[in-house]
Amino acid sequence: MNKLDDKRCAWVQGKPDYYVAYHDNHWGKPEHDDRQLFRWLVLESFHVGLSWQLILSKSAAFDAAFDHFDYHRIANYGQDKVEALVQDVGIVRHRGKINATIANAQAFLKIQQTFGSFDAYIWSFTNGETIMNQTDEFLTKSPLSDAIAKDLKQRGFKFLGSVTVYAYLQAIGIINDHELNCPFR
Secondary structure, eight states: OTTTTSOOGGGGGGGOHHHHHHHHHHHSSSSOOHHHHHHHHHHHHHHHSSSSHHHHHHHHHHHHHHGGGOOHHHTTTHHHHHHHHHTTTTTTTOOHHHHHHHHHHEEEEHHHHSSSHHHHHHHHHHOOOOEESOOOOSSSHHHHHEEEEEEEETOOOOOOOHHHHHHHHHTTEEEOOOOOTTTOO
């Protein structure tokens, strides 16, 4: 056990190494690469109703199954690919979430066409700024996640309600909810 173990956010205490690595290296850190933004969007949509630890433990399998989150390819998946994904034991085999991923890739591409990039779109909600939490209060949604979820839904996105969008905003660093004393804040 190193000195950082007892100073990290409480939710990561006692978790496996890959979970700690997610906390230390990704969560709350600004992401601007469209493929990574799409990757986290997909993983968060599969997280609905399941534990984040389960999704992270399967992230390498998701990467392989979904062509390393190439949204151009995913937008063109047909029924044969859907059936193959439903049979892939390495991922969460939820037909609705798989179909939502295809719809989300198509909607993602439309946002890129409209805004130039998904990065420009998603970060426009905060004028490119990260929202830093000012307390250790644990939130699961906010007026910002409500507004973004509503906008995404209007643009054709699926499986992305306010709670999921809030977790997504944390994952991509638009919201930094690291506890105030966390060294990774």
